[in-house]
Amino acid sequence: MEKNSANNIKYLPTVEAYNQWAKIYDTDGNFLQAIDDIEMTRLLPHLVSSINEVNKSKPWRLVDLGCGTGRNTALLLGLEDVQVVALDASPGMLEIAKVRLEKLHGSNATNQKKLATLTLKVFDLINSPTTPEEADNADGIISTLVVEHIPLPDFFRHVSQMLKPGGVLLLTNMHSDMGAISQAGFVDETTGEKVRPTSYAHTMESVLDEAAKRGLEPIGGPDCLQERMVTEEMVKELGPRSRKWVGVKWQPAQRRWNHTAPEAGHTTTTQPPPGQPAPHLRKILKDQAKAAKAQAKGKKKRSSADNQTVPGWELTVGIEIHAQLNTDRKLFSSAPLASTEDNTRAPAPNSLVAPFDLAIPGTQPLFQQATLVPAIRAAVALNCAVQPVSRFDRKHYFHWDQPSGYQITQYYAPLARDGYVELRARDGIAAQDVGAGEPLRIRVKQVQMEQDTAKTLARPDGVHWLDFNRCGAPLVEIISEPDIHHPATAAAFVRKVQMLLGAADACVVGMEKGGLRADVNVSVRRVEDGKTPSAKLGQRTEIKNLFSFKAVEDAIIAERDRQIKLLDEGGVVLGETRGWSLGSTETRRLRGKEGEVDYRYMPDPDLGPVLVGQDVVEHLKSTMGVMPDQELDDLVSSYGLSEKDAMSLMLLEDGGRLQFYYKTVDALEQRLQNQGDSAKVTADSLVQARILTGNWILHVLGSLTSENNQRDRAAAGLSERDLGVTSEGDAFISADDLADILFFLHTSRIRQGTAKDLLFAMFNEVMPAQYISTPAGIERYITDNDLWFSELSPQEYSELAESVLDEEEHVLKEFMGARYPQGKLMFLVGMMMKSGARERIDPATAQKVMRDVVETRVAAMK
Known part of the structure; x- marks a missing residue:
């Protein structure tokens, strides 16, 4: 029996999923939890300061809404003179939180006194009609990584009921960019299945709009709209699971709101004026853009080149x-x-x-x-x-x-x-x-x-x-x-x-x-x-x-x-x-x-000297590999690459992308020698093949991990993946398979669009396994799916060009001037591509045929 892979996804109701997740929630390496913990050290003081501006009298009532295993509850209990209410829909998570908090705060009389002010309670934001009375009239609410599982009307309905006038909400959430690609979840250690609760990719605009309906306005106005993304610096601290998210936004903003509605249906605010709703996001963004433009007026941003010296x-x-x-x-x-x-x-x-x-x-x-x-x-x-x-x-x-x-x-x-x-x-x-x-x-x-x-x-x-x-x-x-x-x-x-x-x-x-x-x-x-x-x-x-x-x-x-x-x-x-x-x-x-x-x-008295003979140095020097300058020169002169592309290949994946390039070029050249037309395999054609390979490995292969493609994978129920390039030049898509695709493209047996479709089909696991990494597998897949390029005959090209010109004959007069209208020619070629069987038309051939037909007709007009 084949074991389930982590790509098999089981969707469960949110509470059921979190009850299962509870036992490993704090240990499964979820980097979003880790980064949220780090951010809380900065955000919690801001929350306290915001509450203090409105209410200096204590004790405060603070609610941890969706407390999970009590990570943030522990922080709230560490504050002086507070009553903490921790709510979560999952009994399993609350049980973990109870053990955690008793361990952290049950060691002495002072801490036990703090525990006495704590309320832990099951509360379902979606299915509960009213809020617990213990959470009523709250001075502040923390809710982190929760709202992605809750419809926004339900969430803010309860928040507005809990908060007292002037109360403050601190909310963090997965950014909609990340939510569109991935969802919260865990891997069941027994079955190997990925388990996911119900999730929503709420946009920043929808969150702010719904908050405004409930009388909450963002503290700081446009300044609260800063977005965060995962950086290279974070990876070392957050762990390897965060690496694939470098450059992707993970939180819209750590948003803080004042609650300005003292009673349902009636809104009073100090910002904006009483009786008016909180500003719509579009207005906030517009005001922010105006402010930034005014600030930058008369100031030209210094480029990197301009910033190298100071007079x-x-x-x-x-x-x-x-x-x-x-x-x-x-x-x-x-x-x-x-x-x-x-x-x-x-x-x-x-x-x-x-x-x-x-x-x-x-x-x-x-x-x-x-x-x-x-x-x-x-x-x-x-x-x-x-x-x-x-x-x-x-x-x-x-x-x-x-x-x-x-x-x-x-x-x-x-x-x-x-x-x-x-x-x-x-x-x-x-x-x-x-x-x-x-x-x-x-x-x-x-x-x-x-x-x-x-x-x-x-x-x-x-x-x-x-x-x-x-x-x-x-x-x-x-x-x-x-x-x-x-x-x-x-x-x-x-x-x-x-x-x-x-x-x-x-x-x-x-x-x-x-x-x-x-x-x-x-x-x-x-x-x-x-x-x-x-x-x-x-x-x-x-x-x-x-x-x-x-x-x-x-x-x-x-x-x-x-x-x-x-x-x-x-x-x-x-x-x-x-x-x-x-x-x-x-x-x-x-x-x-x-x-x-x-x-x-x-x-160091425990270590003796290190003795190195010159013969050892000379031996290691003689067995060293090619140094970067020499290799870059060779890539430019022998492989036809630009210096920029050559440098990129050498740097990506610590040189692994370059090794993958060499493997693909070797495989492609071997196919050209063994399967191609030997008369056409010249030194120049080999260089063109090497250039083609470099472009594909740098640019087309790179598009496989684009945000759009990762979103397509998520929609198909597939997990996120990178190219998997190692320092030895191995990757998820093998050099042999890529060489097969490029061989058929280079010899004009398939079109570029087809070649890209083949690449995406392999990476996105659409192509059946029997065609991948097997001899002639790519060729069989092209045959079985009728993807070969069947080009028009010379007569069909001419007839198509003539028919286009019959419809666009008025354009011909522009070819009679002293300056050749290349743009008009390309317009006519585009009409050929639209009018004919696009999959059978070679653009270069179409351009040559159209040029000849135009010249013939123009000559006849003179």
Whole structure:
């Protein structure tokens, strides 16, 4: 009997589904719950502040509407002088909430007193005619990730009945963009089925409109309409299930409303004036657009190219890159590392840990020699001189992710020194750094081996969860000299280092998967006479843990502008460590900057020196793969790709897209040699086939994961999926199958539209399995479904062109002028495509035939 897959979906009534989900709800890795927990640390203080503006007298009555397992109820109980009412339609969820809250708040007399003010009650928003009296006259309501399961009239009917005049509602919900693609649910561990409750993809407009009908108006007006989306930075904290949602909006806005209807049917407000309804969303958006336009009037937005310099100032940047080495062992213990390839099968937390990783007394480090090989490859790729003798040192600091109280690194005698990275215009450096054919050289001060720390997951209740699987993972730290003076060049440097490390097989997991992160050191100094900077570099600040190339550039711009503004106002730049979040316009202070004395560097007495012979270095150098510059040149010259497309292939999926490209090209060329017309297989035709393959792998293949197609998959009951490209070049759609499609397209046996339909049919699981990844499977599918291109004969082309011109003869006079009307010709070709059997017409042939027929008729008219 075949086991059900997670693609089989069982729809249940909402309460029944959540009763089943309750036992795993807090442990199944749902990233929306995790991100909502994080956001609550920011939103809850705003809720308290909003209630306090209206009602300073306590106790407050606060309702957790749809409390689930009590995550937010616990936060509300932590507030002073409140009565909390937690309501949910699922008895199973409420039982979990009861256990959670008793565990958190039942440890002492004070907490037990708080529990005495708590009411837990079953309440169904859809089927209950009235609200529980315990929830009446509420000062505030929290409802998170609930309204997606409730018709809006039912939800806001109950909310308006619960809230007192001036009461505040805090509401978060899945964005309709995400709701159109996916729904809340879980996988039944017994059957493998995906279970989904009833869900609605409410739009922001519909939510605000329904709220207004019930006398609720958004606090802050247009400012409340900010949307949130999943970013690359979030993935590392939220887990691998969130990766596929990067760039997709997950919440419309954390909306707060004042309830302005003291009694049913009568609305009084202070904003807008008494007696008027809350403003319609269209008016809010219109006002917002006007305000933004007025603010921007006279100001031209600076492009990235314009934002590279500030007149009168020089920027100086040094970069430290931390990259995880390509090895399955930790640096100083026998514990294995999690696979860097499969982020969907992450091991259980704290399951890959040796006693030394936890600093258990009596344990000692044992250097794992296997980690040295990728480290040397990294140093060679960066043109560094590998040192014959290097040593390990202790860098002392205390933090919960470093149990020993120090990090083992190489401060005094690093593995390698004095390297460089060359950057060219095609690498994306700032225009100011582009020389006359000469590359820009950024010096690398040193490359050192060191330990990684444990992973920390911050919880909204102030508790931090630690996973020591990563603790002790081997890293190389790459430290540049302060040779960079433009933000775009800094980002290009990090991108080029990632490419070099990947090509050397030293570090195969890039920034987007968390295998590489950068710290940037930023300083500014005045340019005295417009050309010569002052002699001394300015005070530097360090911005930690940047996880994308865009973050590197944007964070540097933000910190540069902050320092310049501070100095212009007569202030002083302090040496400190700062943070930056994606989408921010300024950096934030984290702590004062530690110096060498603070870290108390000392040689590690438990580790001996690392000796590396020159013969080892030369052997590894001779066995290195092709470096990025050489490969990019080859892709342009031999494969006919543009520099932009070649660079994209090299960067996507940490080079996996490029490997997939090579596999597809090899398979396609083999088919052309074996099955095509050998007389037509020329060097030029092979280049055209390689260009065609590149376009399809970058652009057409990319459209498979578009929002529209994912929505189509969801409508068909299919789960979301990405392309599944691995670093070895494997994917859900095999290179052989794609090569078959491109072979028939390149040899004009099928049309481009048919080729795209075949690709989507495979990806969306419409094509039966017997045709996929089997010899001649694609060919059999085309035959069985009558998809071959049966082109018109020359006579049929001519007859079709003549018939079109008979209808559009008035256009011919425009072809008699001195300037050839190409647009009119294409209009006539379009009419041919519409009038004839489109699936049998080749546009290029149709254009040639129409041109000939037009010229014949025009000649006859003269």
